[in-house]
Amino acid sequence: MDSRRPPLAPPCRTLPEYVRHWAETTPDRRAFTFVDHPDPHSRGVHRTLTWRRLDARVRAVAAHLAAEAEPGARVALLCPQGTEYVTGFLATLAAGLVAVPLYPPGLPGHADRLSGVLADATPTVVVTTSRVRAEVRDFCDRAAVRVVAVDEVPDSAAGNWRPVTVDEDAIAYLQYTSGSTRAPAGVEITHRNVVANAWQALTAYGADTRPVTCVGWLPLYHDMGLVLSVAAPVARGVPSVLMDPAAFLHQPARWLRLLAAHPRAISAAPNFAYDYCVSAVTAEQKAGLRLDQVAALINGSEPVRPATVDRFHAAFAAQGLPADIHCPSYGLAEATVFVSAARPGEPLRRFALDRDALASGKALPARPDDPTAVLLAGCGTPAGQRLRVTDPATGTVLSEGEIGEIRVQGPNIGRGYWNRATESRGVFDTGPETEPAERTGGRWLRTGDLGTVLDGRLVVTGRLKDLIVVDGRNHYPQDIEATVQDTHPAVRRDRLAAFSVPGPTGERVVVVAEHTRSTRVSEIDVPALVRAVRGAVSTRHGLRLADVVLVPPGAVPRTSSGKVSRALTRARHLAGAFTEAFTEAGAAPEDAR
Numbered sequence: 001m002d003s004r005r006p007p008l009a010p011p012c013r014t015l016p017e018y019v020r021h022w023a024e025t026t027p028d029r030r031a032f033t034f035v036d037h038p039d040p041h042s043r044g045v046h047r048t049l050t051w052r053r054l055d056a057r058v059r060a061v062a063a064h065l066a067a068e069a070e071p072g073a074r075v076a077l078l079c080p081q082g083t084e085y086v087t088g089f090l091a092t093l094a095a096g097l098v099a100v101p102l103y104p105p106g107l108p109g110h111a112d113r114l115s116g117v118l119a120d121a122t123p124t125v126v127v128t129t130s131r132v133r134a135e136v137r138d139f140c141d142r143a144a145v146r147v148v149a150v151d152e153v154p155d156s157a158a159g160n161w162r163p164v165t166v167d168e169d170a171i172a173y174l175q176y177t178s179g180s181t182r183a184p185a186g187v188e189i190t191h192r193n194v195v196a197n198a199w200q201a202l203t204a205y206g207a208d209t210r211p212v213t214c215v216g217w218l219p220l221y222h223d224m225g226l227v228l229s230v231a232a233p234v235a236r237g238v239p240s241v242l243m244d245p246a247a248f249l250h251q252p253a254r255w256l257r258l259l260a261a262h263p264r265a266i267s268a269a270p271n272f273a274y275d276y277c278v279s280a281v282t283a284e285q286k287a288g289l290r291l292d293q294v295a296a297l298i299n300g301s302e303p304v305r306p307a308t309v310d311r312f313h314a315a316f317a318a319q320g321l322p323a324d325i326h327c328p329s330y331g332l333a334e335a336t337v338f339v340s341a342a343r344p345g346e347p348l349r350r351f352a353l354d355r356d357a358l359a360s361g362k363a364l365p366a367r368p369d370d371p372t373a374v375l376l377a378g379c380g381t382p383a384g385q386r387l388r389v390t391d392p393a394t395g396t397v398l399s400e401g402e403i404g405e406i407r408v409q410g411p412n413i414g415r416g417y418w419n420r421a422t423e424s425r426g427v428f429d430t431g432p433e434t435e436p437a438e439r440t441g442g443r444w445l446r447t448g449d450l451g452t453v454l455d456g457r458l459v460v461t462g463r464l465k466d467l468i469v470v471d472g473r474n475h476y477p478q479d480i481e482a483t484v485q486d487t488h489p490a491v492r493r494d495r496l497a498a499f500s501v502p503g504p505t506g507e508r509v510v511v512v513a514e515h516t517r518s519t520r521v522s523e524i525d526v527p528a529l530v531r532a533v534r535g536a537v538s539t540r541h542g543l544r545l546a547d548v549v550l551v552p553p554g555a556v557p558r559t560s561s562g563k564v565s566r567a568l569t570r571a572r573h574l575a576g577a578f579t580e581a582f583t584e585a586g587a588a589p590e591d592a593r
Contacts, residue, residue, distance in 0.1 A: 059091075063158045
């Protein structure tokens with residue numbers, strides 16, 4: 001294992017320029033390793049590209065793509081997770097084309113989203129691998145696109161090709177949003193944006209000057225997966241170790257073994273993944289596992305629950321897991337990905353807030369032992385960006401402790417949404433009323449997320465579009481969902497959605513929840529479960545639930561990044577799409593038949 005300190009990185013304008021630099025200065029160092037798990041019991045087959053080899057592959061594929069498409073044309077990446085994905089992405093950027101990070105058509109439940117994104121992006125070329133080329137061609141048979149298999153482009157294709165001179169402010173790729181609250185939109189990420197965000201993340205997690213290894217299973221079409229597993233290691237010249245998300249879901253101990261195998265590993269996962277490790281990793285799998293050298297564990301992409309952090313550390317303390325490496329983080333595709341994070345080496349900042357005050361837009365402290373308190377984790381501070389909390393209606397900057405919309409300014413903010421000029425102006429070209437963009441040196445992004453600042457740390461409370469308002473009081477759906485999943489063991493954790501629907505006298509609140517895979521509906525006392533859920537939500541939130549709908553595992557729709565799509569769940573509920581649902585009466589409700 002190469003544990004030498006990597007040399008300091010020079011200032012480069014684009015990611016392909018960094019690849020070329022590392023190929024010239026550290027040609028034989030490991031760049032990217034994909035750990036394949038070809039069968040359920042496999043402990044991993046490693047396939048590695050050095051910086052020299054990566055540069056050769058990038059140049060060959062870039063030359064091939066440049067002959068297939070004009071500069072600025074879109075190139076859709078429909079590759080499986082692996083080094084071919086990395087090569088195809090970097091080659092597209094090197095050729096002066098616009099990458100569209102996506103996934104092969106076989107990803108269950110996401111064919112409609114893939115079709116919609118391809119129709120919106122209108123790529124000229126689709127990049128894939130020989131393993132899934134036939135499937136990709138069948139899926140794209142009605143589109144006038146050329147299909148290129150990365151692994152079949154020979155090194156000789158590079159010939160005398162020279163990298164295209166690219167404007168830093170040209171679009172590098174379109175990062176499509178997850179679609180958790182609306183239809184996916186392609187964020188225009190420039191070369192300047194992604195390089196800036198890579199360094200912002202490296203700085204925040206202490207990797208800008210120290211040797212680290214990025215270890216990841218997040219899909220590379222996901223914004224955090226792309227930046228932390230590709231852009232950041234390319235900018236810093238450090239190794240990146242990848243595995244397939246399905247390999248993690250099948251056996252989460254595989255992720256922990258990779259963390260143990262690479263000193264000073266940095267990795268990211270959503271909140272549910274840490275709970276999943278606690279429940280699924282066995283004592284036998286923990287034996288011999290040492291996690292004392294892990295540098296940072298990033299928790300993002302959904303509400304960070306302090307109880308999850310506590311459970312994870314309790315479960316793996318005997319393996320030497322440090323108590324101060326968990327980094328609750330906040331980000332979004334419109335900001336490339338990274339905005340704010342707690343720093344490694346700092347204890348978790350947790351805030352117990354008064355529930356009634358939070359409902360009225362104030363973050364007031366409550367006793368930590370108050371059973372009705374809302375417990376939230378602080379998401380640290382920004383790196384290389386400015387952040388403000390503003391009134392969503394007026395744009396006025398709010399004081400510390402007041403809940404408002406989070407706005408962000410920095411070199412990582414995307415140009416806008418692809419082919420959505422009007423929407424872009426309302427999201428990307430704004431500023432707090434007290435700080436006009438022309439006076440503060442850049443545009444302010446309206447994130448659509450709600451939060452506040454407490455003790456100098458960002459605290460995220462929820463999504464503006466997801467907010468449930470009943471009788472003038474604000475309720476956060478993730479807060480209701482946490483109450484529901486803690487009420488009954490048959491409710492599947494992180495596989496439920498709370499939302500409001502119109503009623504004859506105002507908004508009504510509905511919860512749609514999956515039952516656990518290990519439990520059949522016939523084994524569940526559904527009326528008792530529904531009564532327990534109604535009682536818990538009434539006691540803790542002062543809300544009467546109009547419907548509690550229990551559905552089979554996999555029925556609650558999720559986005560391509562794995563988050564529950566409350567908007568789509570609501571739409572399916574109103575359309576009566578949950579045909580195998582059960583309510584208090586023990587049968588499918590009338591509006592779900």
